[in-house]
Amino acid sequence: MANDYxxxxxxxxxxxxxEIKKAYRxxxxxxxxxxxxxxxxxxxxxxxxxQVLSDKTKRSQYDQFGQTFSGAQGGPGAGGFDFSGxxxxxxxxxxGINFDFGGGGGFDDIFSSIFGGRQGRTRRKRxxxxxxxxxxxxxxxxxxxxxEIHLRKRNLCEQCKGTGGEPGAEVKTCPTCKGxxxxxxxxxxFLGNFSQVSVCPECQGEGKVYSKKCAKCGGExxxxxxEAIKISIPAGIADGSTLSLRGAGDAGEKGSExxxxxxxxxxxxxxxxxxxxxxxLSTEHIPFSVAxxxxxxxxETVSGKITLKIxxxxxxxxxxxIKDKGISEISGRGRGHQLVKIIVDVPKxxxxxQKRLIExxxxxxx
Numbered sequence: 001m002a003n004d005y006x007x008x009x010x011x012x013x014x015x016x017x018x019e020i021k022k023a024y025r026x027x028x029x030x031x032x033x034x035x036x037x038x039x040x041x042x043x044x045x046x047x048x049x050x051q052v053l054s055d056k057t058k059r060s061q062y063d064q065f066g067q068t069f070s071g072a073q074g075g076p077g078a079g080g081f082d083f084s085g086x087x088x089x090x091x092x093x094x095x096g097i098n099f100d101f102g103g104g105g106g107f108d109d110i111f112s113s114i115f116g117g118r119q120g121r122t123r124r125k126r127x128x129x130x131x132x133x134x135x136x137x138x139x140x141x142x143x144x145x146x147x148e149i150h151l152r153k154r155n156l157c158e159q160c161k162g163t164g165g166e167p168g169a170e171v172k173t174c175p176t177c178k179g180x181x182x183x184x185x186x187x188x189x190f191l192g193n194f195s196q197v198s199v200c201p202e203c204q205g206e207g208k209v210y211s212k213k214c215a216k217c218g219g220e221x222x223x224x225x226x227e228a229i230k231i232s233i234p235a236g237i238a239d240g241s242t243l244s245l246r247g248a249g250d251a252g253e254k255g256s257e258x259x260x261x262x263x264x265x266x267x268x269x270x271x272x273x274x275x276x277x278x279x280x281l282s283t284e285h286i287p288f289s290v291a292x293x294x295x296x297x298x299x300e301t302v303s304g305k306i307t308l309k310i311x312x313x314x315x316x317x318x319x320x321x322i323k324d325k326g327i328s329e330i331s332g333r334g335r336g337h338q339l340v341k342i343i344v345d346v347p348k349x350x351x352x353x354q355k356r357l358i359e360x361x362x363x364x365x366x
Contacts, residue, residue, distance in 0.1 A: 024050040127251050127252040127256070133264045135268060136265060138267055149228070150228050165210030165219070167214075171209075182198065183198055184197050238267075241265050244260055272300060288345060291342075296309055314342055
């Protein structure tokens with residue numbers, strides 16, 4: 001029995017688009033075949049499920065028909081047709097025709113021919129997407145930064161330029177399909193003769209073969225190599241955001257479209273600063289005397305130290321706003337502020353003189 005796409009991604013049927021996307025990224029990162037402990041079969045199942053559930057039309061069809069709908073796996077019953085209630089025995093008696101569904105080219109093959117149609121030449125496989133995680137400091141998030149990512153991935157074979165043939169090798173018409181890229185199988189049934197067209201297994205739909213495969217890539221048109229890719233991380237990026245580089249994933253089969261590279265960005269916590277939207281939150285302690293009489297306090301911001309004026313009578317818990325010392329909008333249009341919360345430190349131990357002065361102050365306030 002085929003896997004349920006929702007179960008494959010670990011989400012419920014009422015999951016939102018964001019929940020589906022988040023689940024896919026997490027699982028794809030976990031099972032990517034290039035990672036230690038990866039699982040290529042599981043990775044393909046995850047990608048198949050995401051391709052359907054991330055498309056509103058395909059998801060709607062899947063919810064209605066399950067994996068028999070044409071956008072999922074196709075095959076018998078594609079498009080939601082159900083022949084389980086069709087009484088072929090009664091039909092046979094009325095028509096006087098006997099049906100034999102045993103042996104080769106059975107009922108499933110017949111209807112896969114009807115509803116599958118002629119496929120034409122195969123569409124070469126697009127390269128796989130790659131996901132990586134990058135961790136940056138809080139200040140790098142504020143100011144923007146660059147990182148160099150080292151990957152081992154499939155790249156276009158330089159020797160054959162992705163063709164799969166040894167340079168100088170003779171290009172011949174495929175002897176199996178005679179250059180059409182397709183092979184045809186005819187099935188006889190009670191409905192007549194049906195022709196099923198499929199991709200030629202010899203040339204994989206190309207219609208041509210090389211007399212000698214490329215010695216470097218073995219005819220695949222791509223090889224695994226180490227590559228360093230520089231990425232630019234914009235100022236103001238949120239923790240958990242994902243950047244994408246189109247075409248920076250695995251090379252496709254024989255020169256087809258490459259996959260994409262997805263970079264999941266994680267921001268390390270800062271010992272002093274916290275983020276709230278585009279604002280930066282911090283806390284500063286001042287002595288009781290400065291809170292009562294006023295004064296100045298040197299504080300740290302993401303762009304250096306500044307002096308903050310403390311007015312007399314400042315209460316513990318008051319928040320001061322330092323304009324434009326926050327985080328830039330990722331679009332570059334505007335910047336947040338730094339919000340400084342003041343904590344007044346009341347001394348736990350007082351000298352006799354300090355106690356006398358505070359007592360006198362208390363009497364003056366009466």
